[in-house]
Amino acid sequence: MKERYDIVIIGSGLGGLVSAIILAKEGYSVCVLEKNNQYGGNLQTFVRDKTIFDTGVHYIGGLSEGQNLYQYFKYIGIIDDLKLKKLDEDGFDIITFEGDEKEYKHAQGYDNFIKILVNQFPDEEEAIITYCNKLKETCRKFPLYQLKQGKPYFDDSEIFSLNAKSYINSLTDNKKLQGVLAGTNYLYAGDSDRTPFYVHALCINSYIESSYRCINGGSQITKVLIKRLKEYGGETYKHHEVVKFGFDDKKINSVTCKNGKEIKGDLFISNIEPKLTLKLAGEDKFRKSYANRVHKIESTIAAFTLYIVLKPNTFAYQNKNFYHFNHPDRVWDTQSYTHESWPEGYMMTMGINKNTDEYGDSIAVMTYMRYEEVKPWQDTFNTVANKNERGQTYEEFKAEKAEKIIIELERKFPNIRDCIQETYTSTPLSYRDYIGSNEGSMYGYVKDVNKPMHSFLSPKTKIKNLMFTGQSLNMHGILGVTISAVTTCSEIIGKDYLLDKILEANKEQKTI
Numbered sequence: 001m002k003e004r005y006d007i008v009i010i011g012s013g014l015g016g017l018v019s020a021i022i023l024a025k026e027g028y029s030v031c032v033l034e035k036n037n038q039y040g041g042n043l044q045t046f047v048r049d050k051t052i053f054d055t056g057v058h059y060i061g062g063l064s065e066g067q068n069l070y071q072y073f074k075y076i077g078i079i080d081d082l083k084l085k086k087l088d089e090d091g092f093d094i095i096t097f098e099g100d101e102k103e104y105k106h107a108q109g110y111d112n113f114i115k116i117l118v119n120q121f122p123d124e125e126e127a128i129i130t131y132c133n134k135l136k137e138t139c140r141k142f143p144l145y146q147l148k149q150g151k152p153y154f155d156d157s158e159i160f161s162l163n164a165k166s167y168i169n170s171l172t173d174n175k176k177l178q179g180v181l182a183g184t185n186y187l188y189a190g191d192s193d194r195t196p197f198y199v200h201a202l203c204i205n206s207y208i209e210s211s212y213r214c215i216n217g218g219s220q221i222t223k224v225l226i227k228r229l230k231e232y233g234g235e236t237y238k239h240h241e242v243v244k245f246g247f248d249d250k251k252i253n254s255v256t257c258k259n260g261k262e263i264k265g266d267l268f269i270s271n272i273e274p275k276l277t278l279k280l281a282g283e284d285k286f287r288k289s290y291a292n293r294v295h296k297i298e299s300t301i302a303a304f305t306l307y308i309v310l311k312p313n314t315f316a317y318q319n320k321n322f323y324h325f326n327h328p329d330r331v332w333d334t335q336s337y338t339h340e341s342w343p344e345g346y347m348m349t350m351g352i353n354k355n356t357d358e359y360g361d362s363i364a365v366m367t368y369m370r371y372e373e374v375k376p377w378q379d380t381f382n383t384v385a386n387k388n389e390r391g392q393t394y395e396e397f398k399a400e401k402a403e404k405i406i407i408e409l410e411r412k413f414p415n416i417r418d419c420i421q422e423t424y425t426s427t428p429l430s431y432r433d434y435i436g437s438n439e440g441s442m443y444g445y446v447k448d449v450n451k452p453m454h455s456f457l458s459p460k461t462k463i464k465n466l467m468f469t470g471q472s473l474n475m476h477g478i479l480g481v482t483i484s485a486v487t488t489c490s491e492i493i494g495k496d497y498l499l500d501k502i503l504e505a506n507k508e509q510k511t512i
Helices: 014-025 068-075 110-120 122-139 157-161 164-171 175-181 197-209 219-231 274-281 288-296 371-377 392-412 428-435 477-493 495-511
Strands: 004-010 030-033 045-048 051-054 084-086 093-097 100-106 211-214 235-237 242-248 251-257 262-270 302-310 321-325 345-350 362-369 420-426 466-468
Touching: 004 014, 014 030, 014 219, 014 477, 030 262, 051 362, 068 477, 068 495, 093 175, 100 110, 100 175, 110 122, 110 175, 110 197, 122 164, 122 175, 122 197, 164 175, 164 197, 197 477, 219 235, 242 274, 274 288, 274 466, 302 392, 302 428, 321 392, 345 392, 362 371, 362 392, 371 392, 371 428, 392 420, 466 477, 477 495
Parallel strands: 004 030, 004 262, 030 235, 093 321, 262 466
Antiparallel strands: 045 051, 084 211, 093 100, 242 251, 251 262, 302 362, 302 420, 321 345, 345 362
């Protein structure tokens, strides 16, 4: 380690690593500190029975040439090294409902998306076209999403006051179409009363433009990011959990890690949960009103995930994702489950490796789980580096939940139980311990149409040389977090300057 760094980044999630590369490219000396055994935050994968599972990244949008995430990844130099599989163009996301055998399809490309849906809802062409136009119009109001220069969008109150469910339902009286258009809201933890339409639009638009799976899991993104970072002179250190900030005259001058090491720096970027960052820095270093505001921001609901290792050559590989709901009229309300009704819906996706052909080797099924369900075990902490058994009751709890999900899956795939070799699970505690999210939250902070600005955090904090990046800033997901890193770095090197560099890198590609 150097005696001092220009930039010290705490946490190696996507936001931290992208920020590190951008700043290292500009000549800053950069150091990234990670508490875990594995880098990458939500990009982490794990292996069971020689099978790779993703913890958070099941598919990615906007990665075809010229699209927004492609351009960002081109600039940071990782796009050409990624091994991707394009999902089914005529139905990458399938929405299904209990009691209805039809599969409703979301297709890639707007023309195709409209064509396929109109085939399924022939009387609803106008509503479907209006919906697609509204998605595109909304996304145009976010300059960095479009890689365009422009003022921040905060002065456009209409963007923030439009409720997603209300808008979608205003387009058509067809309850099934309403459910189909909203059917992928597990991507952002949709909530009937609170989710703004812009959150829906920013998530869904990039997937309609193009959708890909990572071959052998999302951790390949981390590996390529770290490789690039090192080429630019950046450094990464795992098993370096920051436990304390050191101050000199109201500015941070160092961080101390659990292993006793002190790392000095000029500027510090926190890629960990803002609530936790405030605690580490000491809440007395912030205005009381600011600390209270951060603590009052609600985190999105957590998840329970069932990971299935399949017996060889038993279950056909599905090049698509399935979103299933027990009740078409509760597509927005499956967070409000009861013990008896859980799970009211789920998202099912399959893993893919370089040898995947006709049959798949793994399935992941994600559904909502409120943190209160795992509170009996909340004082335990368990990761690869810190083994801590939670006891028999916890194992029984997970087994009961896994069985309920398998019963649900059997309704859609009657022979699935015979295809299962082994199952594994993760709960809100798993996400809390491995990812560091508040109470295992899936997607950072709740965006509430009734309190539009409440959950927005500036990258700048009230400590002059401490900044935030990551999914808690503005938007979650691969694209949202990449843009959050660009936003953070813009505060250091200038927004117009950085955007010009990104566009330049993509122009060079076209010339080549």
